[in-house]
Amino acid sequence: MTTATATFEYSHTVGFLAYRGRGFIHPIALTLGDNGAMYVLNRGGPESVGRLEHKRVCVCTVDEGYIGEWGTGGTEDGQFWWPSDITRAADGRIFVTDEALQRVTIFDPNGNYVRHWGDVGDAPGQFNRPAGITAAPDGTLLITDGLNHRILRFTTEGEFLDGWGEYGAQAGQFNTPWGLTCDSDGNVFVADWRNDRVQAFTPNGRFIGQWGTGGDGSGQLNRPASVAVDSEGYIYVADWGNERVHIFAPDGEVAGILLGDATVSTWAADYLAANPDEQRARTEANLTPAVNPWRDHHRETSARIESRFWGPTSVAVDSEGRIYVVDSCRHRVQIYRKTV
């Protein structure tokens, strides 16, 4: 994918379907650490007893090194039920939102439970399905309070500071917001999920602008789940309902659309090498067949063509021009590279 100023090329895929250990199961978000580390949050599901242990954070690297995992499903301290988003503060501590347990849990850099906070309700500072979380440049935390349709700001110790937004479709209003991020100036970008748009605000919550209208054309969005902004002002949107990533240039024009290009990861290659008959049949198969699905064509196309994004729930960028796309229904992270 090329624009006048930037090129977005597929790099490689990290991941493999695994309930535990080296791999992911319905990953929903990631945050980046030092030296290429990736903390991949696995939502797993359904919430039956035997599957709770699938809910965890898998720690690996962008070059497919496996470091380890921590966390499990449950309602006790440090456990997850509907983990939704993950972010890493400047001091290395990691914060995870949970939409079922209605709380934010703090972990130390090694994944040890520190504490959590969260009360259910719609009063200031209370949650109704806290979804996205991001660490702002000023050291505070911003959280989308999904079913209260607003943004909340906390200290990293869980003290409520302020917030903005209400239910609606006007500027500054939200409908079930999901992911959010900040640029280097602290401006806040929110994936306004059920309004099919991304909204931007100043650090103190004043509306700046918006991108996207409902639809599946160029510049249109369908239930955007996540947004990332790079140092040059390019905006990356996980266009969840359209099974793609939409890239807007700083001038607001569409700079690119990514559909997914996954290849066999190192972890996947290990599995196939151990199962040669499956590998042989896979090699002989046409994995990009012509598709003529009957409904919800983007989703059904992604279900049929393995390399496509299927349920992209999170997008992140790093300082080296890498773009990370969490491919939730394919249990992997697809990585692209931007060059200017």
Next chain:
Amino acid sequence: MTSTQGSMTIADRISLADPETTRIAHLLRRAGFGATRDEIDRAISQGYEATVEELLHPELQPDLEIEDLIRRYHTDQNSLMLLESSQSYWLYRIINSRRPLEEKMALFWHGLFATAYGKLNHAKAVVNQTHTFRRHGLGKFADILLELSRDPAMIFWLDNKDNHKDAPNENYGRELLELFSMGIGNYTEDDVKSAARSFTGWTIDNAEYMSIRASRDSFWPYGRIDWQFRYRDDDHDDSEKTFLGHAGAFNGQEIIDIIVRQPATAHYIGSKLYNFFVSDRPDEEAIGILADEFTRTGGDIRAVMRCLFQSDFFSDESARLGRVKSPAELVGGTARLAGSHRTPEWTICNLAMDVNFMGQEILNPPTVEGWHTGMEWIDTGNLVERINAAGAEMRDTTRPGVSAIVGRVQSAGDILSPRQLAEACLDAVGMFEVSETTLNSLVALAAPWGEIRFDQDDAVACSKERVVEMLQLIVASREYQLA
């Protein structure tokens, strides 16, 4: 889908409402999954005939309005990789659909064309098949059979991917005739062979790779890949065949056209619809009426269903409360009534497990014949499951449906005697017919409470608790197990 004799009957039945109200409540139980009192009132105001037409045209109602929310909050129901996730997804549809007959028809066809996860190891493939039933379930039977024959789950289930020009596999051809359309005794072995040859080349993309993955239950490296129909002309036997007295170089579609014209098919489908929607006890005269309508309309299922719902035998007292609710009907219907899971809640998988524990693993029927229905839904163990599950749904007053029921009972009067309480609760849940024995039992159980009062502030909370207790008793009644 097979039936057993010994239907439930209500010997000392008493009616708490006028005949039209009773008839409409019966329709909404059978053509859907029951209804709230408000929904019953709305149906009464528009009349029985208009309600039937509304049910028969689900396409005029919006599709599932919380589909995006379900897939957002349940990531596993976005991929539908796992059986429990897929069962939960269907339960959401049963609970929230504004197209109840569409879901009921999907359940009917799923029972008749029983395709099970157990062999496929591909839950979404079975879900996709149920979507086919939603799209075509009230259409022409020929279209249903054609879509079924092209359905990847069915192709896998009955081995049509292994049905080759040079090596026919008769499995699908045989079941198409025996279980899906005509019934045994109405065709010959030669007809089976001809049918099988006509469906050679009807397969799926990448059949070998998909077969290997299914056989070892492999979802690696990146989850299931949806199967897709593929017609391979080079593997199709286009030679002359004879089938049910007809001769020609038939392809599968022409075989279906011949099947649909057979009187045996009209009778077979009529009998299956009668069994599912009317009664476990066969009535040849009624089945004949349905078969005639099938024949008259060229296999138009919507017309047959209209005929069924408007018939006297459907509304007759012997039919009302004459069928045992399937587990999916019981659990889904009670959740609809209670108003639970109108937005995604993780507990949906517990409800789906309840359905399984009661003996109905939707998307995973036990055999090609589907489930044994009727009294076989009830045994000592699963009766307890049924009562407990229904009671748990009605226990939570924060659920909007339960809250609405309590409010309706409260509006029945400031002071309610035990009998008035029982009757007001029965009315509020749309149970307009019960046995005198049941009503007397409810009254006797409420007798120690004395009168309940809503006219004194300090008594309201206690009175509401009594209403909830009465609701739990009602859903534990014999009549609540019946549709």
